[in-house]
Amino acid sequence: MSAGLLGLLDDVAAIAKLAAASLDDVGAAAGRATAKAAGVVVDDTAVTPQYVHGVAAERELPIIKKIAWGSIRNKVLIILPIALVLSEWLPWLLTPILMLGGTYLAFEGAEKIWRRVRGHTDHDRPAAAVGPEAEKTMVSGAIRTDLILSAEIMVIALDEVADEGFWSRLVILLVVALVITVIVYGAVALIVKMDDVGLALAQRESDLSRRVGRALVTGMPKVLATISVVGTVAMLWVGGHILLVGVDELGWHGLYDLVHHGEEAIAAAVPGIGGFLAWCFNTLCSALIGLVVGAVAVAVMHVLPFGDDHDARDAHDSPATPRPAAEHDPDAESGRSGGESAGTGASRHDEH
Template identity: 85%
Template sequence: MSAGLLGLLDDVAAIAKLAAASLDDVGAAAGRATAKAAGVVVDDTAVTPQYVHGVAADRELPIVKKIAVGSIRNKVLIILPVALILSQWAPWLLTPILMLGGTYLAFEGAEKIWGRLRGHSNHDAPAATVGPEAEKTLVAGAVRTDLILSAEIMVIALNEVADEGFWSRLAILLVVALAITVIVYGVVALIVKMDDVGLALARGGTAFRQRVGRGLVSGMPKVLAVISVVGTVAMLWVGGHILLVGVDELGWHGLYDVVHHLEEGVAHVPGVGGFLAWLVNTLCSALVGVVVGAVVLAVVHVLPFGKKHGKEHDEAAAAH
């Protein structure tokens, strides 16, 4: 009896060790996948605060929370099942779907630039001052943009673990989805509330603490304005990069070969070659995003439904 019990305990211990090793493997693979997607994570973090810029202070965190919940839904309920199914049975569809997302991002970035050139902005007034419907529209827009960025993150992560079994891929991508959402929206929440932290510091304590608080209060609007610009550029950059890589994977190598040739031309510069190569790729990707975004923007505003959309956009901006 005792020998049987000891044997059972040995089996349980072996199973536990195997499970622990599997968890370690999942954690390590999730870490590698997250690292590969780090560039898009930074873009996601830069894009999101622009949706909260100008919103009443008491609505900032609730809106960030709504966007974060929408982001989790995007990743877990939409992107993850689709990515796993396609990677299992129709991997050739992933690239065209990503390219559609890249086109949408380029259009969003171009539309924001066009709005600024015309003196219009989607966030001229806090959403709370124009009613809950405006806040709902703001959150919906942020979640739509997050869907594209999250899809890029998840597909990059999926490519890193493509050789894993189905259930391992599922576990790894779930870890990536949750970890990245917590990181991105945790940072976003800190960014949008830093001015409130500064206000609290400025109200009391030592002279140094008050100076730091006043610096945060005066500096955060400028930081948020810069982040808004970075977010727009990120849309064009990421969207253009998705399209640049996508056309190469579909067999049209000419454009990507040109960019690759330009990268190689600066890659051998001592000390800064790697940075210059990255910069060339980034600028070329952004240029592709601008061109594609401008073309889609022109089409949208020429077509009848596009004209209607443009008129509504102008009326909303004028009302703000």
């Protein structure tokens, strides 16, 4: 009896060890997949704050929460099943689909540069919500944009764990979906409320609190601008790298081999930091590839004759001179904590 019990305990211990090892493997794979999708994560974090630009302060977090739940539904209910079906029965489609996504990322990055060159920015279209219907429309638009970015994240993550078993892939991608969503929308919530934190600190009696508060209020527009630039570079880099690796996997090795040999030469020529410089070289080449491909896509979509209609629709849908949120909704400031603070907070969001 005791021998049987000891044998059972040994089996339970072995199963526990196996489960722990499997969890470690899943955690490590999920970490690799999440890191691989970091470029799209930066872009997602940079894009989302525009959807709460101009809204009343008390609606910012509820709107972000709605978009976050929509993002989880996108990843878990739409993208994940399709990605798993493809990886199980049509794995040869993953590389072309990933390359299409890389082309889209390159297009988005190049388009942002094109808009800056033309003197337009994303802030030309503020999301100043007026009532529940406008808020619903804004949230729906944000979730549609998130669907594209989330698809890129999930496909990149899937490509990283394509050699895992079906159930391991399922668990890993679920972990990636939840972790990425929490990171992105947690960061977005922190970003959009940071100036309110600064405003509250600036009204305290402590000199240190007031200095920190004023620094936050004046510094957040610069932080948002930096995030936007980093997001643009990340899109070009990630998109270009996806295309570089993809053409190699499809059998066209020349470009990849050229970049790879350049990396090896740099790593061998510079002791100590050669590995870092080689990575920088690969990143630069990937970004240039993304810029070239993205520029071609922008030319097709915007410069050629049939792209003019797209620009015209953008101009028609976007007010030339955005009005402050208060002009859209006279009661928008009533939800803020008080008198002058309300006006200051609303104007700060307009500046963002």
